[in-house]
Amino acid sequence: MHYRITPRPSRDLAGRRVLVVEDEALVAMLVGDSLQEAGATVIGPAATVDEALSLLGDGAVDAAVLDVNLRGHRMTAVADRLAEMNVPFVIATGYDYDTAGHADAPMLQKPFDLARLTSALVSII
Numbered sequence: 001m002h003y004r005i006t007p008r009p010s011r012d013l014a015g016r017r018v019l020v021v022e023d024e025a026l027v028a029m030l031v032g033d034s035l036q037e038a039g040a041t042v043i044g045p046a047a048t049v050d051e052a053l054s055l056l057g058d059g060a061v062d063a064a065v066l067d068v069n070l071r072g073h074r075m076t077a078v079a080d081r082l083a084e085m086n087v088p089f090v091i092a093t094g095y096d097y098d099t100a101g102h103a104d105a106p107m108l109q110k111p112f113d114l115a116r117l118t119s120a121l122v123s124i125i
Contacts, residue, residue, distance in 0.1 A: 012122045014039030019055055019064035021078055022092070023047040023071050027110075031065055031092075034114040035121075047071065052078040061087050063125050065117065068093035079105070088124035090117065 018040045022028040028045035035042050043061055046052035048070055055061075056078070064082055066075045066089050079102050082089050091102070094110035106120045 011039040012118060013125075015041075016062040016121075016125060017041045017043055017060055018121065019043040019052065019061045020045040021052045021064060021070065021075060022067045023069075024067070027067075030114065031117065034118065035065075038118045038121075040121075049073050049075060049077050053081060056081055056085070056087075059085060061085075063087060063121050064089040065121070066091050068095050090120045090124065092117070 013035060016039070018035050020028055020031050020035070020042055022031060022045050025047075028047070032042045032045060043055055044052070046055050052066075052070075052075070061082075064078075064087060066078060066082075068075055068091060079089065079091075083102065089105050091105050091107040092110060092112060093107065106124065108117060108120060
């Protein structure tokens with residue numbers, strides 16, 4: 001008999017609250033599911049800058065994943081607010097993005113491997 005061993009998902013983000021800012025529903029769902037499998041509590045997703053800023057209101061966020069282009073608007077105000085709060089974030093984009101002002105934030109080019117996203121978040125928290 002052959003048994004297939006399925007590895008347990010990593011729990012590297014256990015107990016962490018991660019804000020997902022993404023306007024593409026399918027991408028937001030995939031990212032959210034991956035983060036939950038890694039043990040995170042997912043906040044959002046937020047599809048607009050205003051939604052993201054609203055979710056940051058209580059300040060109970062350990063990290064964030066930010067899409068650069070949210071329905072035609074840059075996420076710069078969200079990145080700036082996170083930086084003011086000393087909350088680390090990963091930039092996830094399919095576009096070129098000048099990270100001036102946020103050069104410390106890791107950037108993942110879409111499409112990206114979800115395991116790389118988890119690793120990037122673990123490394124900045």
